[in-house]
Amino acid sequence: MKFLVCISQTPDTTAKVSFNADSTEYNSAGVQFIMNPYDEWYALVRACELREALGGTVVALNVGPAANETTIRKALAIGADEAVRIDADPKSAAYTAKQIAEYAKGQNFDLIFFGKETIDYNGAEVGAMLAEHLDLPYIAFASKLDLNGNTATVERDIEGGVEVLEVDLPFVLSAAKGMAEQRIPNMRGIMSARTKPLQVVAPVAADETVKTVRFTLPPAKAGVKLVDPENMDELVRLLHEEAKVL
Amino acid sequence: MVLVYAESPRGQFKKAAFEAVTFGKKVADQLGVPCAAIVLGANVGSAGELGRYGAGRVVQVSDANLDHLDSQSAAAVLADAAKQLGATVLVLSHSSTGKSIAGRLAVRLNAGLVSGVNALPEMRGSDFIVKKSVFSGKAVAEYAVVSPIKILSLMGNAVKPDAIGTPANVEPLSVPVPAGRIRVKAVKTVEGTVPLPEAEVVVSAGRGMKDPSNWGIVEELAVTLDATTACSRPVADSHWRPHHEHVGQTGIAIRPNLYIAIGISGAIQHLAGVNNSKVIVVINKDPEAPFFKAADYGVVGDLFEVVPRLTAAIQKFKANN
Ligand SMILES: Cc1cc2nc3c(=O)[nH]c(=O)nc-3n(C[C@H](O)[C@H](O)[C@H](O)COP(=O)(O)OP(=O)(O)OC[C@H]3O[C@@H](n4cnc5c(N)ncnc54)[C@H](O)[C@@H]3O)c2cc1C
Numbered sequence: 001m002k003f004l005v006c007i008s009q010t011p012d013t014t015a016k017v018s019f020n021a022d023s024t025e026y027n028s029a030g031v032q033f034i035m036n037p038y039d040e041w042y043a044l045v046r047a048c049e050l051r052e053a054l055g056g057t058v059v060a061l062n063v064g065p066a067a068n069e070t071t072i073r074k075a076l077a078i079g080a081d082e083a084v085r086i087d088a089d090p091k092s093a094a095y096t097a098k099q100i101a102e103y104a105k106g107q108n109f110d111l112i113f114f115g116k117e118t119i120d121y122n123g124a125e126v127g128a129m130l131a132e133h134l135d136l137p138y139i140a141f142a143s144k145l146d147l148n149g150n151t152a153t154v155e156r157d158i159e160g161g162v163e164v165l166e167v168d169l170p171f172v173l174s175a176a177k178g179m180a181e182q183r184i185p186n187m188r189g190i191m192s193a194r195t196k197p198l199q200v201v202a203p204v205a206a207d208e209t210v211k212t213v214r215f216t217l218p219p220a221k222a223g224v225k226l227v228d229p230e231n232m233d234e235l236v237r238l239l240h241e242e243a244k245v246l
Numbered sequence: 247m248v249l250v251y252a253e254s255p256r257g258q259f260k261k262a263a264f265e266a267v268t269f270g271k272k273v274a275d276q277l278g279v280p281c282a283a284i285v286l287g288a289n290v291g292s293a294g295e296l297g298r299y300g301a302g303r304v305v306q307v308s309d310a311n312l313d314h315l316d317s318q319s320a321a322a323v324l325a326d327a328a329k330q331l332g333a334t335v336l337v338l339s340h341s342s343t344g345k346s347i348a349g350r351l352a353v354r355l356n357a358g359l360v361s362g363v364n365a366l367p368e369m370r371g372s373d374f375i376v377k378k379s380v381f382s383g384k385a386v387a388e389y390a391v392v393s394p395i396k397i398l399s400l401m402g403n404a405v406k407p408d409a410i411g412t413p414a415n416v417e418p419l420s421v422p423v424p425a426g427r428i429r430v431k432a433v434k435t436v437e438g439t440v441p442l443p444e445a446e447v448v449v450s451a452g453r454g455m456k457d458p459s460n461w462g463i464v465e466e467l468a469v470t471l472d473a474t475t476a477c478s479r480p481v482a483d484s485h486w487r488p489h490h491e492h493v494g495q496t497g498i499a500i501r502p503n504l505y506i507a508i509g510i511s512g513a514i515q516h517l518a519g520v521n522n523s524k525v526i527v528v529i530n531k532d533p534e535a536p537f538f539k540a541a542d543y544g545v546v547g548d549l550f551e552v553v554p555r556l557t558a559a560i561q562k563f564k565a566n567n
Contacts, residue, residue, distance in 0.1 A: 017384040128349025140346045158342040160441030164432040209358030209393040229547030232559035243525045245504040
């Protein structure tokens with residue numbers, strides 16, 4: 001089995017959000033970056049578990065600059081066998097998906113994993129785009145995945161429930177909570193990650209369909225209005241008359 | 247034309263579809279073009295109703311292969327329909343259905359996609375500008391969609407469905423429907439409650455509840471408000487509450503009209519999933535709890551006393567109104 005896990009790097013949620021002088025780019029100075037949790041905890045770990053059970057190879061792929069190699073090495077420490085970095089700024093979902101598609105098209109991956117979305121832009125776009133480029137089925141928000149020969153059984157989260165689906169390999173999925181448990185890399189993993197292969201691939205040109213114009217900060221909240229804990233009638237009145245939500 | 251894909255999971259339109267049509271109509275008015283809705287599947291109830299929300303035309307691709315979602319066939323059909331009808335803007339819901347399809351459609355139509363949009367686009371000169379909330383609600387990004395065809399997926403609860411018009415005739419639309427490759431074995435849904443992403447009122451509780459056996463007061467408040475219940479991550483992780491209630495960065499992101507947080511400290515990872523709520527009420531005994539900074543209304547007090555008191559006050563209010 002040949003598994004591809006697409007990982008992205010995001011600022012840690014607790015990181016301060018600021019932008020460059022003309023507000024067109026995220027200011028990454030001094031920001032702690034992490035592997036996107038859905039990619040790490042669910043997609044990557046489940047791919048490694050399946051490789052351990054069935055044999056094969058897990059390839060971790062990132063579209064990003066050389067600075068992302070710390071995150072890529074972490075994926076190798078968690079259990080990926082080899083890594084690929086496409087040397088480009090992942091400036092949009094469409095651009096990123098195009099890069100991954102160019103790399104993946106001749107490689108016959110059996111299963112391609114994404115996390116369900118990134119925690120910075122929450123787009124949930126790249127997986128669906130890649131699936132279309134490669135003309136493969138796509139299952140978004142998979143919370144359970146089992147393989148039986150060439151057939152996968154997948155549970156997918158939908159509003160207020162789950163769907164149980166069956167699909168033949170190859171296909172693309174995005175992983176949600178439930179698919180696996182987070183793994184902390186151990187010393188052996190960290191040591192071996194240093195010597196596992198990390199291939200750097202040049203990007204291809206891609207059309208631009210969406211451009212970032214600028215970032216703004218949301219309007220500040222007016223501040224909390226405290227209500228006497230003895231007087232819940234007052235809270236109800238405020239919710240009704242002022243907030244108009246009752 | 248603005249073409250809205252009105253999703254109909256298991257043959258039913260839900261709020262997401264009405265919101266998308268309402269939004270699509272407003273975008274169409276901005277652009278001075280007509281708004282149409284498209285419905286997929288052979289077994290869909292009362293598609294003409296979409297006319298009420300502003301769809302001047304409703305077209306249906308009536309094919310049993312589309313009764314269950316397969317993103318590949320749905321995207322192929324929607325792309326063909328968009329070309330046939332001459333759509334320049336496509337609107338989908340930012341739901342488990344819409345997110346499966348939007349990216350595929352973008353590739354098929356070489357169209358720019360902005361997902362999770364929560365406000366109407368702005369026309370700046372010839373630029374089509376769309377905003378979305380990013381970085382856990384800590385910033386707003388503005389994008390210019392520069393392709394001839396533009397795709398927007400609309401965040402739930404971002405617009406209020408407006409039933410202003412009259413039902414439309416449903417016209418059949420003929421496009422080739424490729425067979426899907428995904429087989430649906432079962433669909434398990436939790437009946438009787440509004441799913442969290444659609445809920446307008448959410449009552450959520452955290453570790454301050456001390457023990458799962460204490461949830462009665464939370465459920466009672468939720469019933470009184472017709473609200474859906476949610477919880478913080480440690481509560482779901484310790485199996486005090488089912489996982490589908492977990493909201494936050496690693497759980498579900500919601501934006502109800504009213505979010506009541508009970509015994510939740512308000513860690514940034516929790517706020518990431520809830521701070522787009524329109525009104526936030528926080529009940530916490532610790533006046534220093536970070537959640538108060540993100541709240542509109544706060545009650546500093548013991549939840550075991552405050553929550554039953556709030557429930558009683560709402561019951562009284564309902565009896566009088
Ligand atoms: C990568 C990552 C992702 C995460 N994702 C999520 C996520 O998606 N969702 C999420 O919720 N968390 C998430 N967390 C965890 C988060 O950081 C917090 O630990 C968690 O939200 C705390 O849950 P809590 O508020 O229920 O519990 P606590 O932090 O223990 O807070 C309990 C609160 O209850 C109050 N309280 C106690 N007794 C009473 C009483 N009698 N009356 C009134 N108030 C009382 C206390 O004052 C306190 O503020 C994540 C963490 C990490 C590192």
